[in-house]
Amino acid sequence: MAAPDTGLVEAGLDALESRPRPGRGRPARLRDRLLPPLLGLALVLAVWQLVWAAGVEPDWVLPGPAEVAQSLVHAAGQGEVWPSVGQSVLRGVLGFAVSVGVGTVLGLLVGRLRPLRLAVGPVLAGLQNLPSVAWVPPAVMFFGVTPAALYSVVLLGAIPSIALGLVSGLDQVPPLFLLVGRNLGARRLASVRHVLLPAALAGYVAGLKQGWAFAWRSLMAAEIIAVSPALGAGLGRLLKQAQDTGDMRLAFCAIGLILVVGIVVNLLVFAPLERRVLRARGLAAPGR
Amino acid sequence: MSIPSRTAPAAVAAGAAPRAAPAAPPHAVRLERLSKDYAPPGATAAPVLEQIDLTVPPGGFTCVIGASGCGKSTLLHLIAGLTEPSGGTVEVAGGHAALMFQEAALFPWLSAGRNVELALRLRGLRGRTERRAEAERLLALVRLDGAHGRPVHELSGGMRQRVALARALAQQSSVLLMDEPFAALDAITRDVLHEELVRLWQQTGCAVVFVTHNVREAVRLGREVVLLSSRPGRVAGRWSVPVPQPRRIEDAEVACLAAEITDHLREEISRHGRA
Numbered sequence: 001m002a003a004p005d006t007g008l009v010e011a012g013l014d015a016l017e018s019r020p021r022p023g024r025g026r027p028a029r030l031r032d033r034l035l036p037p038l039l040g041l042a043l044v045l046a047v048w049q050l051v052w053a054a055g056v057e058p059d060w061v062l063p064g065p066a067e068v069a070q071s072l073v074h075a076a077g078q079g080e081v082w083p084s085v086g087q088s089v090l091r092g093v094l095g096f097a098v099s100v101g102v103g104t105v106l107g108l109l110v111g112r113l114r115p116l117r118l119a120v121g122p123v124l125a126g127l128q129n130l131p132s133v134a135w136v137p138p139a140v141m142f143f144g145v146t147p148a149a150l151y152s153v154v155l156l157g158a159i160p161s162i163a164l165g166l167v168s169g170l171d172q173v174p175p176l177f178l179l180v181g182r183n184l185g186a187r188r189l190a191s192v193r194h195v196l197l198p199a200a201l202a203g204y205v206a207g208l209k210q211g212w213a214f215a216w217r218s219l220m221a222a223e224i225i226a227v228s229p230a231l232g233a234g235l236g237r238l239l240k241q242a243q244d245t246g247d248m249r250l251a252f253c254a255i256g257l258i259l260v261v262g263i264v265v266n267l268l269v270f271a272p273l274e275r276r277v278l279r280a281r282g283l284a285a286p287g288r
Numbered sequence: 289m290s291i292p293s294r295t296a297p298a299a300v301a302a303g304a305a306p307r308a309a310p311a312a313p314p315h316a317v318r319l320e321r322l323s324k325d326y327a328p329p330g331a332t333a334a335p336v337l338e339q340i341d342l343t344v345p346p347g348g349f350t351c352v353i354g355a356s357g358c359g360k361s362t363l364l365h366l367i368a369g370l371t372e373p374s375g376g377t378v379e380v381a382g383g384h385a386a387l388m389f390q391e392a393a394l395f396p397w398l399s400a401g402r403n404v405e406l407a408l409r410l411r412g413l414r415g416r417t418e419r420r421a422e423a424e425r426l427l428a429l430v431r432l433d434g435a436h437g438r439p440v441h442e443l444s445g446g447m448r449q450r451v452a453l454a455r456a457l458a459q460q461s462s463v464l465l466m467d468e469p470f471a472a473l474d475a476i477t478r479d480v481l482h483e484e485l486v487r488l489w490q491q492t493g494c495a496v497v498f499v500t501h502n503v504r505e506a507v508r509l510g511r512e513v514v515l516l517s518s519r520p521g522r523v524a525g526r527w528s529v530p531v532p533q534p535r536r537i538e539d540a541e542v543a544c545l546a547a548e549i550t551d552h553l554r555e556e557i558s559r560h561g562r563a
Contacts (some may be wrong), residue, residue: 014444017444174393176389183368186410190410194410195395199397201397
C-alpha cells in the first residue's frame with residue numbers, strides 16, 4: 001500500500017483535531033440572553049405584588065409596584081427625576097474616568113516595581129476593604145459640601161479596585177510569554193505594549209468593572225449624606241428627600257433608578273467588553 | 289576561566305570592515321567552555337552546565353539529549369541570550385537565534401496570522417500589507433494556508449506548533465533552537481511534524497539545535513546527537529548519524545543507533561542512583 005502524502009495526512013489531522021467555529025444564529029443568542037433576566041424581573045415583581053396584596057404592611061410602609069410606577073411617572077412629570085439621573089450619571093462617569101487614568105498608572109507602577117509594591121500594595125488592599133462611605137465625613141470637612149467632596153469619595157472608592165485589578169492581571173501574565181516576547185525582539189516599551197498589557201487585559205477589565213461598581217456606590221453614599229442646594233440634583237439626594245418627607249414610594253423609585261443605571265452601564269459597557277476580551281482568548285463558552 | 293561574553297561573528301566582521309558583506313561564519317553556533325550556575329553574585333552554587341564545548345555548522349542539525357536536570361533548557365536559553373553565562377563564550381551567527389518551546393506559547397489574544405505578523409513587526413518589517421503577505425507565505429510554508437484569521441484556541445496542538453514554527457521562521461535567524469517542541473503531541477502528529485521539520489530545515493538551510501529527552505526522536509531528526517550528563521550538565525557523548533534523510537523513526541538503523549545511545553543515557557542516569 002502506498003503511503004499517503006504527508007500534506008494529506010496533515011490536512012486530515014488538522015480537520016479532525018481542531019475545534020470548529022460554533023455557528024449559532026443571532027436571534028437564538030439574543031433570545032437566550034434576554035429571556036432569563038426578564039423572567040427573573042417578572043418573578044421579583046410578582047412576589048412584590050403578592051406581598052403587597054396580602055396586606056402585610058400598610059401602603060405607606062410597603063407600596064405596591066403599581067403605586068411606585070405611578071409615583072415615578074408623577075415625579076418625572078414634576079421634572080425631578082431626569083435631572084437627578086443625568087446629574088448623577090455625569091458625576092459617576094466623570095469620577096470613573098479620572099479613576100481609570102489614576103488607577104491604571106498606579107496599577108502599572110505597583111505591579112512592576114517591587115519596592116513600591118511592598119510599600120503600597122497592602123495599603124491599596126486595605127483601602128479596597130474600607131467602605132467608601134467612611135470617606136464622606138472627612139471629605140465634607142475638607143472640601144465643604146461641594147462637588148470636590150463627592151468626587152474625592154468616588155475616586156477613593158474606585159481607584160484601589162482598578163489598580164488592584166491591573167496588578168492581578170499583570171501577576172497572571174505567564175513568564176513564558178515574556179520570554180517569547182524577548183526572543184521575538186520586544187524590548188522595554190514594545191514588550192509592555194505587545195505582550196504585558198494584552199496579557200493582563202482580562203484582569204484589568206475585571207478591575208474596571210469592579211471599579212465602576214465602587215464608583216457608583218460611593219457616589220450614592222456621598223450624595224445621600226452630603227446634601228446641599230448648591231450641589232444641585234442627584235439620585236442620592238432624591239432618596240434623602242424621600243426619607244425627609246416620609247415618601248416610601250419615592251424612595252423605592254430612587255432605589256429602582258439607581259439599580260437601573262448600574263445594570264444598564266454593566267450591560268452596555270462592561271459585559272460586552274468582558275465578553276470580547278474573554279472570547280478573543282478562548283476563555284468564554286461560545287454561548288456567553 | 290575566560291570572561292563571559294556574547295559575540296556575533298557577523299557583527300564583529302562588519303565592525304572590522306565597515307559595510308563589507310560579512311563572510312559566511314564557519315559555524316552557526318559555537319560554545320566554548322560554557323558554564324552556568326544560578327548563584328547570586330558573591331556566592332557559589334552547584335553549576336547547571338559545566339565546560340560545554342559544542343559547535344553546530346551552518347545548516348547543521350544537532351539534537352541534545354539528556355535526563356532531567358542536565359540543563360537542556362538552560363543551554364538553549366544561553367544560546368538565545370535570554371540568560372548570561374557564568375563562564376565561557378557563546379557565539380551565534382548573526383547574533384540572534386529563534387527559540388521554540390514545548391508549549392506553542394502563541395499569544396492567545398492574536399489570531400494565528402497576527403502572531404506571525406507580530407514577529408515580523410518586531411523584526412522591523414514595515415508596512416502592514418507586506419507583513420500580512422509575508423505571514424501568509426510563512427503559514428503556507430507550514431501548510432496552514434487560510435489559517436491567518438483563526439483564533440489560536442481553535443487550533444489543535446500540532447497546528448499551534450506549526451504556527452509557532454512559522455513565527456520562529458519569521459525571525460529570519462540562521463539558527464533555530466527547539467526545546468522539546470513535540471513532547472506534548474500524540475505519536476502520529478509528532479511523526480508528521482518530524483517530516484515537516486526536516487523538509488523546512490532542508491528548504492531554509494538554517495541550523496537547528498533540537499533538545500529532547502526522546503532518543504529515537506533525536507536519531508530520527510539529527511545529523512549529530514549530543515548526550516549531556518546530569519547535575520552538572522557536561523557533554524557525555526557525541527554521535528553523528530550516518531543515515532540519510534528522509535528517515536523514518538521505525539528505520540532499523542535509527543532504532544539501532546537509538547538503542548546504543550539509550551544504553552549510554554541509562555548508564556549516565558544510574559550513576560546518580562549509586563551516589
